[in-house]
Structures are given as structure tokens and as C-alpha cells.
Amino acid sequence: MTVNTPRARLGDRARLGTWGYLKKRICRHWQLYLVILIPVVLVAMFSYGPMYGVQIAFRDYKVRMGFWDSPWVGMKQFNQFFGTANFMRLVTNTLSISLYSLIAGFPIPILLALMLNEASNRKFTRTVQMVTYAPHFISIVVMASIIRLFVTSAPNGIINNFLALVGATERIDFLAKPGYFQTIYVWSGIWQNMGYNSIIYLAALSAIDISLHEAAIVDGASKVRRIWHIDIPGIMPTIIILLILNFGFLMNVGFEKVFLLQNDLNMPKSDIISTYVYRMGLEKAQYSFSTAIGLFNSVINTTLLVLVNWIAGRLSDTSLF
Numbered sequence: 001m002t003v004n005t006p007r008a009r010l011g012d013r014a015r016l017g018t019w020g021y022l023k024k025r026i027c028r029h030w031q032l033y034l035v036i037l038i039p040v041v042l043v044a045m046f047s048y049g050p051m052y053g054v055q056i057a058f059r060d061y062k063v064r065m066g067f068w069d070s071p072w073v074g075m076k077q078f079n080q081f082f083g084t085a086n087f088m089r090l091v092t093n094t095l096s097i098s099l100y101s102l103i104a105g106f107p108i109p110i111l112l113a114l115m116l117n118e119a120s121n122r123k124f125t126r127t128v129q130m131v132t133y134a135p136h137f138i139s140i141v142v143m144a145s146i147i148r149l150f151v152t153s154a155p156n157g158i159i160n161n162f163l164a165l166v167g168a169t170e171r172i173d174f175l176a177k178p179g180y181f182q183t184i185y186v187w188s189g190i191w192q193n194m195g196y197n198s199i200i201y202l203a204a205l206s207a208i209d210i211s212l213h214e215a216a217i218v219d220g221a222s223k224v225r226r227i228w229h230i231d232i233p234g235i236m237p238t239i240i241i242l243l244i245l246n247f248g249f250l251m252n253v254g255f256e257k258v259f260l261l262q263n264d265l266n267m268p269k270s271d272i273i274s275t276y277v278y279r280m281g282l283e284k285a286q287y288s289f290s291t292a293i294g295l296f297n298s299v300i301n302t303t304l305l306v307l308v309n310w311i312a313g314r315l316s317d318t319s320l321f
Contacts, residue, residue, distance in 0.1 A: 057292040070288075077292035086276065094272040097182050097258075098250045105190045106246060110239065112194055113201035114227055132195025144260035147188050151175055175261060178269040185261065185270075189254075200242070201235055208234040237318040244312055244320055248305030251297045273297050 026033050052067070057077055059070040081087060112132065119125045138146070150158045151174035160171045174180045208231065216226045255274035262270045273293060281290030305320075313319035 054291065054295055056288050057295045059288055061288040061291075063287075073288075077289050078296060080289060081293050081296065086271070089268070090271060090273050090276050093269060094251055094253055094274075097185060097253050097272065100182055100186045101189060101253075102246055102250070104186055105194070106243065108190055108194045109197035110201055110235075113198040113205060113235075114231060116198070116202060117205045117231065118223060118227070129195065132198070134195070135192040136196035138192065140254075140256040141260065143188065143192060144257060147184060147261060148175065151180075151184060175263060176265040178266045181261070181266045181269045185257065189257070200238060204235040204238040205231060236316075240312050240316060240318040241320065244305065244309050247308040248301055250304055251300050 055067060056070065058072060058074055059067070060073045060076075061067070061070045116125050116128060119128075135143075149156065153160055153171040153173035153176075155161075157171065159174070160168075164171075174184060212230050212234075213226055216230060221229070251273065253272050253274060255272075255278065258270055258272055259275055259278065262275060274297075277290045277293050277297075280286045280293070309320050
């Protein structure tokens with residue numbers, strides 16, 4: 001019988017050496033290492049492998065010359081982006097949509113999870129969960145078509161038909177008005193994802209010790225006070241972690257949905273960094289320029305992630321690293 005205690009493991013490491021001990025563990029648990037090898041290889045191939053091509057952001061990349069033979073131009077592509085007339089508009093639109101989504105959308109899954117957790121009728125709870133989860137699984141293309149059906153000024157436009165019922169005489173094409181674009185984008189996204197995003201909060205609420213609620217009921221605490229003093233502090237670490245992760249993706253506004261809802265009329269408010277990269281990189285074949293923009297975007301996201309994580313670590317005991 002093999003004894004697997006900390007003292008025995010230290011003895012094996014001293015006797016076999018680090019590499020010998022590691023080899024022994026791999027041979028003993030090779031099935032587990034094989035299972036973990038698959039995602040490691042996938043991450044290495046599709047997340048770290050493409051980093052090799054980031055160097056073209058600092059080169060005047062020519063396809064026929066390849067990565068290494070294309071001339072090195074240093075920060076030229078970045079300076080070109082910072083100097084373009086579109087720079088401030090792209091950054092402003094990207095940040096405004098992201099912050100709007102974060103401020104309006106982040107609390108709603110938390111509120112939904114708290115309400116579902118307090119609902120006593122299990123059949124009602126399951127029905128609400130099904131109704132709120134389902135939109136998450138609608139494809140972006142179908143979602144964009146649904147949005148267009150609602151906001152179009154055509155005779156089948158649902159919102160315009162409703163406004164006509166209450167006395168409105170003018171039909172409005174909402175996607176042709178730049179001022180409406182961000183609100184349409186954000187609130188359709190909240191409707192689509194609030195149920196799915198509430199799942200993790202429901203899981204965190206289920207881990208709260210029920211005896212805390214029982215003691216609070218004995219002390220005469222109302223539901224609101226129990227939510228405020230037990231449930232919210234109980235899920236606060238989860239809230240902080242997800243908030244940090246959301247800040248790490250602040251500059252990454254979903255390309256597909258914006259692109260499908262975008263038109264020449266709403267371009268002043270709908271043109272964001274990812275759509276600009278698409279136009280420059282794929283339509284105009286300016287590969288170095290578009291890579292430099294994407295790298296700039298990633299650096300900003302990483303900086304925000306580290307900064308918000310540091311602030312969270314200083315203000316609370318919860319952080320990513």
C-alpha cells in the first residue's frame with residue numbers, strides 16, 4: 001500500500017529529484033494530465049500562438065515579404081492612428097457604449113437573482129428563469145433582425161405601430177437617428193443576457209448559510225433587511241470579481257451586433273474601434289495599421305484590468321491576483 005502523506009511526498013522528492021518526482025506523478029496520474037493537456041494545447045494554439053503576428057503592428061507589413069522581412073517602422077502605425085481625425089470619435093463611442101452597458105446592465109442580473117432567490121413559488125421561479133434565460137441563446141444575426149423589426153419605420157415596425165395607437169402621427173426610423181443607437185444597443189443586450197448573467201449570482205446565493213436567515217427572522221428582520229445585510233454581503237466577492245472582469249473588457253464592444261445594426265446615418269455614434277479595425281484590416285488590407293489599433297485596444301484593457309484589480313484588493317479582500 002502506497003502512503004501518500006506530505007512527509008512521504010517530501011521524501012520522494014528528495015530521493016528522486018524534482019524531475020524524477022514529476023515524472024513519477026505524471027505516470028501515476030496520466031489520465032488527468034491527458035485531460036488537462038487538451039485545453040492547454042488549444043489555449044496555446046489559439047491564444048498565445050497568434051501573438052507571434054503582433055509584431056506586424058511595428059512593421060510596414062507586406063504579404064509577399066512575410067513577417068520578418070517587412071520593414072520595421074516602430075511606432076509609425078500607432079502615431080498614424082492617434083493622429084487620425086477618427087481617433088477621438090472611435091474611443092469616445094467605444095467607451096460610452098461600454099460604460100453605458102456596464103452602468104445600466106451590471107446591477108440588473110444581481111437584482112433579478114435576488115428577486116428569484118426570494119420567490120417562494122417554485123413553479124413561478126422556474127417559469128421566469130426559462131423566459132429570461134432563453135434570449136441569451138438567440139444568435140446575434142437573429143437578434144439584429146428582431147431589433148430592426150421593432151425599431152423600423154416600415155408599416156410592420158412594432159414600436160411605431162404602438163406609438164400610432166396612442167396618437168403619434170410621425171413614424172421614426174430609430175436606427176437612422178444616431179442619438180438612439182447606443183440606447184437600442186445597450187437595452188437590447190440587457191434584455192438578451194440578464195437572465196443568463198444572473199445564474200452565477202443565484203449559485204452564490206445558494207451557498208449562503210441558511211441559518212443566518214433563520215437567526216435574522218427570529219430577530220424580526222424583514223426580507224429587505226435580510227437581503228441587505230446577508231445576501232448582498234454574501235455575494236459581494238462574486239460581484240467584485242465579475243466587476244473586475246467587466247472592466248478588463250471595457251474597450252471590447254461586441255463587433256457583430258454593432259456591425260449588423262450600423263448604417264451610414266447612425267455612423268457618428270455607432271462607429272467603434274472594432275468596426276474601424278474591420279474596415280481598415282479586411283476591406284482596405286491595411287494589416288499593420290489595423291493590428292496596431294487592436295494592440296492599442298488590448299493594452300488599454302489590460303491596464304484597466306490591473307488597475308481595477310489593484311483598487312479592489314486595496315478596498316476589499318477580494319481580487320483576481
